[in-house]
Amino acid sequence: MYTNRIENIINQIGINECSSSADSLNLNSPIGEVNVAKLKLAIDSPEAVEYKDVARKFIRDNPALFPREHYMGFDWAGQREHVLKQAKSIATNGVVRFADVSKNPTRIVNVIEIFSLYSNNVSTKLGVHYSLFGGTVQYLGTARHQKYMADADRLDILGSFSMTEIGHGSNVRGLETTATYDKQTKEFVINSPTPSSQKFWIGGAGLHGHFTTVFARLINDGKDHGIHAFVVPIRDRATHKVFDGITIKDCGHKMGLNGVDNGQLRFEHVRIPRENLLNKYSDVTEDGVYSSKLSTPIKNFAATMAPFILGRVLIVKGASGASKTCLSIAIRYSFVRKQFGPSLDNEQVLMTLSSQKRRLMVPLANTVIYDIYLHKIIQQLASGKPPASIHAHASGIKAIFSWDAVAAMQTCREACGGQGYRTANLISEFKADCDIICTYEGDNTVLMQQVAKYVLGLKSSDAPLKPFTLDGPAQQLYNLNNLLALFEAREALLASQVKAMIKNSKEKDAYYAFNAIIPFAVKLGHAHMQKEILSELIQFNNKQAVNPIPHLTLLYTLGKIEEDLGYLVSNGLLSPKLAQQLPTIILDLCDQVSKVSKQILESFDIPQNCLPIENLVEDLY
Numbered sequence: 001m002y003t004n005r006i007e008n009i010i011n012q013i014g015i016n017e018c019s020s021s022a023d024s025l026n027l028n029s030p031i032g033e034v035n036v037a038k039l040k041l042a043i044d045s046p047e048a049v050e051y052k053d054v055a056r057k058f059i060r061d062n063p064a065l066f067p068r069e070h071y072m073g074f075d076w077a078g079q080r081e082h083v084l085k086q087a088k089s090i091a092t093n094g095v096v097r098f099a100d101v102s103k104n105p106t107r108i109v110n111v112i113e114i115f116s117l118y119s120n121n122v123s124t125k126l127g128v129h130y131s132l133f134g135g136t137v138q139y140l141g142t143a144r145h146q147k148y149m150a151d152a153d154r155l156d157i158l159g160s161f162s163m164t165e166i167g168h169g170s171n172v173r174g175l176e177t178t179a180t181y182d183k184q185t186k187e188f189v190i191n192s193p194t195p196s197s198q199k200f201w202i203g204g205a206g207l208h209g210h211f212t213t214v215f216a217r218l219i220n221d222g223k224d225h226g227i228h229a230f231v232v233p234i235r236d237r238a239t240h241k242v243f244d245g246i247t248i249k250d251c252g253h254k255m256g257l258n259g260v261d262n263g264q265l266r267f268e269h270v271r272i273p274r275e276n277l278l279n280k281y282s283d284v285t286e287d288g289v290y291s292s293k294l295s296t297p298i299k300n301f302a303a304t305m306a307p308f309i310l311g312r313v314l315i316v317k318g319a320s321g322a323s324k325t326c327l328s329i330a331i332r333y334s335f336v337r338k339q340f341g342p343s344l345d346n347e348q349v350l351m352t353l354s355s356q357k358r359r360l361m362v363p364l365a366n367t368v369i370y371d372i373y374l375h376k377i378i379q380q381l382a383s384g385k386p387p388a389s390i391h392a393h394a395s396g397i398k399a400i401f402s403w404d405a406v407a408a409m410q411t412c413r414e415a416c417g418g419q420g421y422r423t424a425n426l427i428s429e430f431k432a433d434c435d436i437i438c439t440y441e442g443d444n445t446v447l448m449q450q451v452a453k454y455v456l457g458l459k460s461s462d463a464p465l466k467p468f469t470l471d472g473p474a475q476q477l478y479n480l481n482n483l484l485a486l487f488e489a490r491e492a493l494l495a496s497q498v499k500a501m502i503k504n505s506k507e508k509d510a511y512y513a514f515n516a517i518i519p520f521a522v523k524l525g526h527a528h529m530q531k532e533i534l535s536e537l538i539q540f541n542n543k544q545a546v547n548p549i550p551h552l553t554l555l556y557t558l559g560k561i562e563e564d565l566g567y568l569v570s571n572g573l574l575s576p577k578l579a580q581q582l583p584t585i586i587l588d589l590c591d592q593v594s595k596v597s598k599q600i601l602e603s604f605d606i607p608q609n610c611l612p613i614e615n616l617v618e619d620l621y
C-alpha cells in the first residue's frame with residue numbers, strides 16, 4: 001500500500017524514471033526548464049512529501065502560533081513559554097508522534113525539518129523530547145518502559161536527555177555520575193559524586209521537564225559496568241516541584257536557542273526503581289545479578305549510543321530548514337535590491353553581480369544536495385536494519401552539513417548588507433540559533449574522526465594505490481563519473497597517508513599517535529563523505545534526471561574540489577591546467593543556477609509565516 005502511494009505521487013507528477021545516466025547528462029549545456037512540482041517532490045522525496053505537507057499546512061493554518069514576527073514580541077521567559085505552547089499544539093494535534101521514532105522515523109525527521117523552516121527553537125524543543133528522551137526510551141528500553149509513552153506523546157509529561165556533565169562533554173565514556181544497585185531495596189541510587197559530574201546543558205530540564213534519561217556508570221556489587229541509561233523522574237507532574245535530592249539550575253541566557261530551557265542537574269543519592277534501567281541490552285536481576293547481551297562494555301557503550309543516529313539526522317534536518325529559509329531571504333532580496341549599474345539611472349539588482357551569484361548559489365546547491373543524500377540515511381534508518389556504515393555516515397553528514405549551513409548563514413547575512421543584520425529580517429535569529437549544531441549531538445571535529453576511523457577500518461583502505469590524475473580538456477570537469485573517480489583516488493591516498501603517519505609515528509602509545517594526526521583524519525572524513533555524497537547523487541540523477549539537480553550536483557562537487565585544490569594539485573590528483581579552469585566553470589554554473597534559483601526556492605515550499613514580514617525591501621521600494 002505504501003509503495004502504491006509513492007507510485008501514485010510519482011505518476012501524478014510525471015517523474016521520468018531512468019531517463020538518462022550521469023554520463024549522458026550533458027552538464028556543459030544550459031539548465032533546461034525547471035518544473036517546480038517535480039523538483040519539490042525530488043528534494044522532499046516521494047516518501048516524505050506528504051508528511052512535510054502536513055507540517056507546512058499546520059504552520060500556515062496557525063498564524064497566531066507561528067507569527068511572522070517570530071519571537072520578537074516576547075521577553076526571554078515569554079519566548080520559552082511560547083515555544084512550549086508551539087510544541088504542545090504540534091503534539092496534541094498529532095503532527096509529531098512518539099510511535100514514529102521507532103516505527104516511522106521518515107515521518108518524524110521530515111516533519112521536524114519543516115518546523116525548523118520557522119525556527120530551530122521549536123524544532124529543538126520537539127527533537128529533545130521526542131528523539132533524545134523518546135528515542136532513548138524506545139531504542140534502549142523494553143515493554144516495561146512503554147508506560148511513559150502515552151502521556152509523553154501529548155506532552156503532558158516532558159522528557160529530557162542527561163548525558164553531558166560539566167567535566168565531560170565529547171568524551172562520554174568518562175562520565176562520572178553513578179547508578180549503584182541496592183539489592184536490599186531493589187533500587188538504583190543515582191548520584192553526582194563530584195562537582196564536575198553535574199549534568200549540564202540538559203535541554204528541556206531547566207524549566208519544563210518531568211523526566212530525564214540519565215547516562216550513568218552502573219555499579220553492581222562494587223563493580224563498574226560502564227555507561228547505562230536510566231529513566232529518572234525530576235519534577236512532580238501535578239505540583240511541578242523538583243523531587244528531593246535533585247538540584248536543578250538554569251544554564252542561563254545563551255548565544256541562541258533561548259526558547260529552549262537548558263538546565264544543570266545534580267543528584268544526591270536519588271533512589272529510582274530497578275525497572276527504570278533501560279534494559280534492552282543489559283539488566284540487573286532483583287537479587288543483584290548483572291547480565292548483558294553484549295560481550296564487552298565497549299559494545300554495550302556503542303549500543304547505548306544508538307539513539308544518536310536519529311538525533312543526528314534531526315540535527316541535519318534543523319540545519320536544512322534554517323538554511324532554506326535564510327537562503328530564501330537572501331536570494332529574494334538580491335533580486336530586488338539595486339546597487340550600482342552602468343549609469344546612475346540604470347542601477348542593477350544585486351543578483352546581476354557575479355560575486356553575489358558565486359556566494360549564494362554554491363550554498364544553495366549544497367543545501368539541495370545534502371538534503372537528497374539524507375534520503376538514503378533516512379531510508380536506512382527506516383529499514384529497521386541499517387548497515388554498519390550508518391553510524392559513520394549519519395555522523396559525517398551531521399558534521400559537514402552543519403558546518404556548511406552555519407557558513408551559509410553568515411554568507412546570507414553579508415549578502416543582504418546592513419539589512420541582513422536587522423533582527424526583523426530573521427537571518428540573525430537563525431544564525432545564532434544554528435551555531436550550536438556544530439557542537440551538540442557530537443562535536444563536529446570529534447565526529448569527523450569517527451568517520452576517518454570507519455574508513456581506516458575498511459578492507460578497501462588496504463588496497464594498493466592506483467596511479468590517478470584527472471587531466472585533459474575542460475570537458476573532463478563536467479563529467480560526474482570522472483569527478484567521482486577523483487574523489488575515490490583522494491580518499492584512497494589520504495587513507496594510506498594517514499595509516500603511514502600513524503605507523504611511523506614516534507609516539508609509542510596509540511592514543512598519542514592518532515592525536516598527532518587529527519587534522520589529517522578530519523580531512524579524510526571530509527574526503528570520504530564528499531565521495532559518498534557524490535556517488536549517491538550520481539545514482540539519484542541516473543534514476544530521475546530532475547532539472548536542475550544534475551547541475552547542482554556538479555556545482556556542489558566543483559565547489560568542494562575548489563576548497564581542496566591545494567591538496568589535489570600538490571598530490572598530482574588534478575592537473576594544474578584543469579585546476580586553473582575550475583573557477584570560471586564554477587562562476588558560469590553559478591550564473592546558470594541563479595537564473596532558476598527562484599524556482600528552486602519555490603520548490604522548498606516555505607510557508608509565508610516563516611519569512612520576514614516585509615521581505616526586507618518593501619520598506620524601500
Ligand SMILES: Cc1cc2nc3c(=O)[nH]c(=O)nc-3n(C[C@H](O)[C@H](O)[C@H](O)COP(=O)(O)OP(=O)(O)OC[C@H]3O[C@@H](n4cnc5c(N)ncnc54)[C@H](O)[C@@H]3O)c2cc1C
Nearest residue numbers: 161162163164168169170201202203436439440441443445
Ligand atoms: C545549547 C546546548 C544544548 C545542549 N543540549 C544537551 C542535552 O540536551 N543533553 C546533553 O546531554 N547535552 C547537551 N548539550 C551538550 C553538548 O552535547 C556538548 O556541549 C557537546 O557534546 C560538546 O561537549 P563540551 O561542550 O564539553 O565540549 P568539549 O568536549 O570539551 O570540546 C571542546 C573543544 O575541544 C575539541 N575536542 C574535544 N575532544 C576532542 C578530540 N578528541 N579531538 C579533537 N578535538 C576535540 C572540540 O572539537 C571542541 O572544539 C548541549 C549543549 C548546548 C550548548
